[in-house]
Amino acid sequence: MSEMNGAESLVRSLLQSGVDTCFTNPGTSEMHFVAALDQVPGMRSVLALFEGVATGAADGYYRMASKPAATLLHLGPGLANGISNLHNAKKAGSGVVNIVGQHAASHLELDAPLTADIEGLARPVSHWVETSLSAADVGRDAARAVQAARSAPGQVATLILPSDTAWTPGGQVAPALPVPTREPVExxxxxxxxxxxxxxxxxxxxxxxxxxxxxxxxxxxxxxxxxxxxxxxxxxxxxxxxxxxxxxxxxxxxxxxxxxxxxxxxxxxxxxxxxxxxxxxxxxxxxxxxxxxxxxxxxxxxxxxxxxxxxxxxxxVGAAGVVPVLAPPVAPGTVSGPCTPESVAAVLGQHIPEGAIVVDESVTTGRAFHGATLGAAPHTWINNCGGSIGYSLAAAIGAAIACPDRRVMTLTGDGSAMYMPQALWTMAREGLDITVVIWANRSYRILLGELSGVGVMNPGPRALDMLSLERPAIDWVAQAQSLGVPAVRVERAEEFAVALERGFAEAGPKLIEVLL
Amino acid sequence: MSEMNGAESLVRSLLQSGVDTCFTNPGTSEMHFVAALDQVPGMRSVLALFEGVATGAADGYYRMASKPAATLLHLGPGLANGISNLHNAKKAGSGVVNIVGQHAASHLELDAPLTADIEGLARPVSHWVETSLSAADVGRDAARAVQAARSAPGQVATLILPSDTAWTPGGQVAPALPVPTREPVExxxxxxxxxxxxxxxxxxxxxxxxxxxxxxxxxxxxxxxxxxxxxxxxxxxxxxxxxxxxxxxxxxxxxxxxxxxxxxxxxxxxxxxxxxxxxxxxxxxxxxxxxxxxxxxxxxxxxxxxxxxxxxxxxxVGAAGVVPVLAPPVAPGTVSGPCTPESVAAVLGQHIPEGAIVVDESVTTGRAFHGATLGAAPHTWINNCGGSIGYSLAAAIGAAIACPDRRVMTLTGDGSAMYMPQALWTMAREGLDITVVIWANRSYRILLGELSGVGVMNPGPRALDMLSLERPAIDWVAQAQSLGVPAVRVERAEEFAVALERGFAEAGPKLIEVLL
Structure with missing residues (x-):
């Protein structure tokens, strides 16, 4: 045991506590944790090209696995890039265990370029924040972080590990700690x-x-x-x-x-x-x-x-034997005509496959989806609970890894999707069965409504220009292909249906750009 | 004056203080500020698809304009997405004025989904943080934020504006406040x-x-x-x-x-x-x-x-009349052969155009650039001072807007560039004269060296897999084209030189993927 360094005790303790998936974007200060992955079998590590993809994936993972994943983030700026999706996770009650590297204690006082107030950055989006003080503490602190993350509802726990706690011998594997039970109602x-x-x-x-x-x-x-x-x-x-x-x-x-x-x-x-x-x-x-x-x-x-x-x-209320109202199945049929919010809603109602996990970030385009899909084949629906757009591509990764036997569908506006398109690369790398549907209205459409909602009645051309994504139009097929995801563009509802079914029939990710 | 709302007083006060450029990614709570752009001439607003692009652009702008730009960010999560590049700006001494929307005071206590501790998020990357309390305060608070940002060195000032301070009448335009002078040495x-x-x-x-x-x-x-x-x-x-x-x-x-x-x-x-x-x-x-x-x-x-x-x-030291050693010009010639860190360095030495602004984030590929370009045509060189990778595409936008008559060159590793590729879209939208050079070594190459640096001597296949960007390889030409930027891929030094010269000859952005 005395030969084990802190990094290895971290990986072993996370596994003891049931955390076996890690979404990573590591740097120098996390290299020992990366190296420990080879020493310890059982931890699946998923690389992200941007930290928000890692934290958003952990959110989606929790929602489907009902247990936390870990993230591995590089110092303060790495955590910072993951904050907006941690905000979403926190508001969704998703448990997440963030492992954030830190400079060695002796290095902190020198104020090197990457030095930042990591605890200060973590606190607004974390229920639990601690910094390990020595290699011997790392395992126990990891178990405590998982315990916090597994509370009801799930919590965001951020454990900050100075690099010397990783490389110093003396790591101790900690057992899982008990998970708090939910309080009964009065x-x-x-x-x-x-x-x-x-x-x-x-x-x-x-x-x-x-x-x-x-x-x-x-x-x-x-x-x-x-x-x-x-x-x-x-x-x-x-x-x-x-x-x-x-x-x-x-x-x-x-x-x-x-x-x-x-x-x-x-x-x-x-x-x-x-x-x-x-x-x-x-x-x-x-x-x-x-x-x-x-x-x-x-x-x-x-x-x-x-x-x-x-x-x-x-x-x-004596309801035990009562028969509830259940949703009747959607009538089969073919929707034809141009893609509109209404026609694509009807296509979804007919084509969501049984057991699908729908990660929805459709914003304006999706206003009709709820009713149109109530009678689709039985499926799971996931919303963004924190309002920070750009969560859905990342969350889909976590959902797909938690449920490898289910098809994941991401429904997202183009404006939202452009926040973290890097997620497409991880979908390709991991070969995840995710169908990404981009609603290409080429604008921040919701803000047009919000302008009048907040009392701006005659917005001028310069204001409207800030809500337009037309100049240039984003080519989502090229965007997806550049990151290794096969893609197709559709303009008509019947083409959309065909593209969905083709995507479901193939393993791995597929992107469909729907021109509205 | 009494008819002016807080939002209009903000724009007018920023202009009074010399801030005439705003990098924006607005949302509902900022709609009145967006609307005010049409009421008040003189503020250039540049839309970004991700907030880190806005904050990174403000960093690059300051370095070349020697005065701050503003950013317009949507609540806590919008600020959060900009934090890593604010970290870089802070470490570079770049002055930035962040305008961050906030819920109306009456709405904050309801804990709506987007509610977050904005001041807490801002503090680790800001020298100055304040929240305006009423429409009448907004103008004066803006002038104070600019004053803080214009200190020597420049500071990051974050002004948080509840949405009711934007839409309520009673805004007051504030004059510029004096800029602190630099202290003489003893x-x-x-x-x-x-x-x-x-x-x-x-x-x-x-x-x-x-x-x-x-x-x-x-x-x-x-x-x-x-x-x-x-x-x-x-x-x-x-x-x-x-x-x-x-x-x-x-x-x-x-x-x-x-x-x-x-x-x-x-x-x-x-x-x-x-x-x-x-x-x-x-x-x-x-x-x-x-x-x-x-x-x-x-x-x-x-x-x-x-x-x-x-x-x-x-x-x-009596040096007034002494002749200093000056860099001799690079010998002209043609470099041929495959693209390597050494051959591309030589090409840069010969082809950096006079007056260029080079935004460098080359990481490992760039180790030879310094010596090879000492004798290039006179130019400006910009480094990342905070170590948070992904700054260069964004910073190039700000530099190009500050200096419209100069060619900007971004030199960046592929791993770094994938942090904020959304910047390419803003380059296209604004027609900026930026040549983006991507060093495609398809790995987090620097981390291979860092592994041994921190004492990991025989990394296993799972560790090495976390440093590889080969599966799938990113197609940078498609990535650029998807966002409206013409692009070309080169594998030989002579092709690289031709691609550079072609890009310099044309207006607007151009991306060159250099396969190493």
């Missing part, structure tokens, strides 16, 4: 919820683990028994849906539609969801989306035992 | 420096503004008069060089070479430079690169009046 809250859920002016608002297939069945029975409505939050870390499952609409994104959708509810029970609020503030409009007189019963937050809460609620 | 320090500079075991180590053409002339005369050696730091924000200028070698990057280069000096005068230290710590090697017995005379740090310091030193 009986009194359950009674309040039972009293509130009655009739069409009552709402059960679902989020987090309440959107698993089993919990949705329970929610569907509760709704059938009580007459309450079901909704989910706008953005959900993961929801099981499709034909034969309990369909749940989302609280809409546009502020006026959201206010309208929630206006009739006077009693709202929150189950893994937060009180509905606007994504942004708009002048002269409310930010709280519920009716001013609505009673909000916070039955269980996203950290609570949501399985138990739904089972308890089901029993208490 | 007479006593000057005397110590004069006593130290004598003979070949004395060194004048230059950094920052000491590397301007005029200051290098002075340094050359001082060296000729005293017999001292001249060196610059390894990474320099900007240095004027080429035939007819005073040639100054850099302290080498590899630790053993750096120790060797500095070993003979017993008296070292620092003029805008910091004491030489290793980039990283390596096991069993010193981090301080100078001889243990060397006397270090810190004559002037990079914030001091370096022009005055060099003029004073020149007078004190």
């Amino acid at each position: 009986a009194e809250m359950l009674e309040q919820a039972v009293a509130a859920l009655s009739g069409p002016d009552s709402l059960l608002l679902l989020g987090g683990e309440a959107l698993s297939a089993e919990n949705l069945e329970r929610a569907g029975r509760i709704a059938a028994a009580t007459g309450c409505a079901l909704l989910s939050e706008w953005a959900n870390a993961r929801v099981e849906r499709g034909a034969g499952r309990v369909p749940v609409a989302r609280v809409p994104y546009p502020i006026d539609m959201a206010l309208e959708a929630l206006s009739r509810f006077r009693r709202i029970v929150l189950l893994g969801a937060r009180p509905p609020i606007g994504f942004f503030a708009y002048p002269g409009k409310p930010a709280v989306l519920t009716h001013p007189e609505a009673e909000i019963i916070a039955l269980a937050d996203w950290a609570a035992d949501l399985d138990g809460a739904l089972a308890g609620l089901e029993r208490a | 007479a006593e320090m000057l005397e110590q420096a004069v006593a130290a500079l004598s003979g070949p075991d004395s060194l004048l180590l230059l950094g920052g503004e000491a590397l301007s053409a005029e200051n290098l002339e002075r340094a050359g005369r001082i060296a000729a008069a005293t017999g001292c050696a001249l060196l610059s730091e390894w990474a320099n924000a900007r240095v004027e060089r080429g035939a007819g200028r005073v040639p100054v070698a850099r302290v080498p990057y590899p630790i053993d070479m750096a120790l060797e280069a500095l070993s003979r000096f017993r008296r070292i005068v620092l003029l805008g430079a910091r004491p030489p230290i290793g980039f990283f710590a390596y096991p069993g090697k010193p981090a301080v690169l100078t001889h243990p017995e060397a006397e270090i005379i810190a004559l002037a740090d990079w914030a001091a009046d370096l022009d005055g310091a060099l003029a004073g030193l020149e007078r004190a």
Whole structure:
């Protein structure tokens, strides 16, 4: 044992705690950790060309594997490049273990070029931040980081490892630490919820683990028994849906539609969801989306035992034998005509393959997708929960590695996809079964709506020019091919359907540019 | 005046303070600032597809314009994506004014998805961070941010603007605030420096503004008069060089070479430079690169009046009439054979055009460039000072916008370039005269050396796989064309020379992939 250095104890301790996948973009200060991969079997290392791809992949991995992956990042700037997707992971409740290299302690005081306040950078996006002090601490600190990441909901844990803790002998392998259990809901809250859920002016608002297939069945029975409505939050870390499952609409994104959708509810029970609020503030409009007189019963937050809460609620309202409303399958057929948000939505409803994982970042193009795909073959749907665009290509990598037997589909606007196109290279390198669909409207289309939303009524040409991606138009087929991903461009709905089916039939990634 | 909102007062106040260029990637919370661009003439807005391109461009702009540009970034995640290049800007002493949108104050407490600790994210890479409290404060706060950014050396100033401060009337245009002057060096320090500079075991180590053409002339005369050696730091924000200028070698990057280069000096005068230290710590090697017995005379740090310091030193050593050693021009000729680090270095020496701005991020391929280009046509050379790779494509944008009459050349490794390839799109959109040269060695080549440097002697196949970019090979010609930049691939030195000359002859950007 005394011959083991800190780096090797890190890899062995992560494995002990069940972390066997690492998304990496290493540098000099992490070379010993890279070298330890050859000493220790069992850790899958996935190289990313940009750190945001690594952190976004860890987010997608957690959502499908229900356990954290590690990232390996190079000093402060490497962490910095991963922060926006860590923000998304944090807001999704995804557990992530970041391993960030640091200069050796003796080097820090010299203020070398790469010296930065790593803890300061990590804190805004981490629940847990520590710096190991010696090789002997690394294993135990890694186990503690994994323990934090495995909390409910998952947390972002950032462990900073000075390079001398990596190369110094004395590493100790640490056993896994116990994972905190989820708190049950209080009986009194359950009674309040039972009293509130009655009739069409009552709402059960679902989020987090309440959107698993089993919990949705329970929610569907509760709704059938009580007459309450079901909704989910706008953005959900993961929801099981499709034909034969309990369909749940989302609280809409546009502020006026959201206010309208929630206006009739006077009693709202929150189950893994937060009180509905606007994504942004708009002048002269409310930010709280519920009716001013609505009673909000916070039955269980996203950290609570949501399985138990739904089972308890089901029993208490006497819904055990009730038959829930299930989504009927989409009628088969062929959609033809130019690609529009509506026609591509219909194509998706017909062609999402059974068991697919859909990573959605469609922004404006996707407004019609929810309804059109409720009756698609059963599938998993993943949203961006943090609002930092550019997460979906990266998250798809993690989902595909967590579920190698399932087809992953990434649906993304062109503006969003250009934040981290480097993800395409990792998809090619790892041969991942991912179908990337780019909605090429060649603009930051959502911002055109947001301009009027915030009260800019007659934007001039210079303002509009800041929202246009037409000059030059991005050639997504060439972009994908440059990074090793086969690609095709379609302009008509029937071409889109054919391209999807061809992609599903082949192993490895495929990109489809859909001109809108 | 009372009708003006905070957003318009921002744009007008920035212009009053001399900031007339803004690199933007805006979102909803910044829409009023975008709209204000149409109300107020004179602000050039340059759209980036990723925030790191915006912040890197601001770094490059400062180095050539000697005044700050603004960036416009979307909330915490938008700032986060710009942090790594702000780190580089901070380490280069580049002044940058970041304008970061924030939720309206009333919205912050609701913890919407994009809510983040923006001040916390900004602090590690900013000298100055403030959040405006009302529309009436925005103009004055902008003037204060510019004042901070214009300090010597330039500082990173981050002004956070809640969206209600943008849309609320009551904006006030603020006048420019005075820029702090640089401190003169102390007479006593000057005397110590004069006593130290004598003979070949004395060194004048230059950094920052000491590397301007005029200051290098002075340094050359001082060296000729005293017999001292001249060196610059390894990474320099900007240095004027080429035939007819005073040639100054850099302290080498590899630790053993750096120790060797500095070993003979017993008296070292620092003029805008910091004491030489290793980039990283390596096991069993010193981090301080100078001889243990060397006397270090810190004559002037990079914030001091370096022009005055060099003029004073020149007078004190009686160097006024002395003829300095100047770099002779490179012999013309044709280099032929495969592209290698040596052959492309020779091509650069012959083909860098007069007045070019070379933004260098060549990492391993560039180790021979310094000597081979000392006698090229007079040009400006820019290094990455913060060590966060991926800065050069972005910095080139800023340099090209600051100096529209000069040709910009970006020399970058393929690994580095893949951090922020989105910069190519902005080059195309703005029609910038930038020649991008990609050294395609298809690996993180530098890390192969670093592995042994930190003591990993027999890396296994899994470790080496983390340093390889061959699977798949990136097609840089397709990558460039997908983003609107014409491109060509070369494998031989003579093809490289032809491609360079063709690119210089045409307006707009051009990419050359050099297969090594």
